[in-house]
Amino acid sequence: MKKERSRMAYSIFIIIVISLGIASRYFSVYLARWIAKYAGDVLWGLMVFLWVGFSLKDRSTRFVGRIALIFSFFIEITQLYHAPWIDSIRKTFIGGLVLGFGFLWSDLICYTVGIGIGVLVEKIFYMDTKKV
Template sequence: MMRIKVRLAYIVATCFILVAGLSTRIFSKSLPHFVVEHFGDALWAAMIYCVFRVILIKKSIEWSLLLSIMFCIVIEVSQLYQADWINAIRGNILGGLILGKGFLYIDLVRYAIGILVMYLVDKGIYLMRNGSLR
């Protein structure tokens, strides 16, 4: 029962982060340039961390940290591949949001920050609830 509640909390967090990330694009004209420029990628990576927590609820949060970093690196590096078929996928809204459009080193920094912040929040919540490390 506890795992179901924890998994549900990660699903809710994932949805909240998804809405926040999309909001940085939808309301880009109303937000500070720094937020529009950097927060979307950081939030996307934080969402990936939460998705790994949903999938790997029995594993330590360090597994989700590692896998989410690896996943984001693979997605970013895949943007160096510019074949017609994958560019067609990237050309639609969902494909572009998931796969991105062009490789940028700064995206790797944004991803790392988003994942690290989510990991630290996760670790902090765990420590508050249990009073000890996993």
């Protein structure tokens, strides 16, 4: 039997992951170079997975993972588009965190890893058997 996602737990996880992501940028000089370079993007992918899971709490892990991956890839692809209005949003703190600044293939890999971590952990702890 599938356990239902707890919105309270997911809210806490989202806050923790966002905090870790910001910390990975802020304390990057203290981290190994590859961790400093990729941790934020992996955590961003995990945060998107958690946000989608929070929003669609009755859907399967597989479905949540797919939506999170599509959303993450869409955001990354939009970074190829540079118009004054969207670049002005990107210049804000939140806009920069959500929309990013420039397209990188490595970001797609990082998002996939972060979402994969979310899927794996949720499959283990929530025993997802739903096939939606």
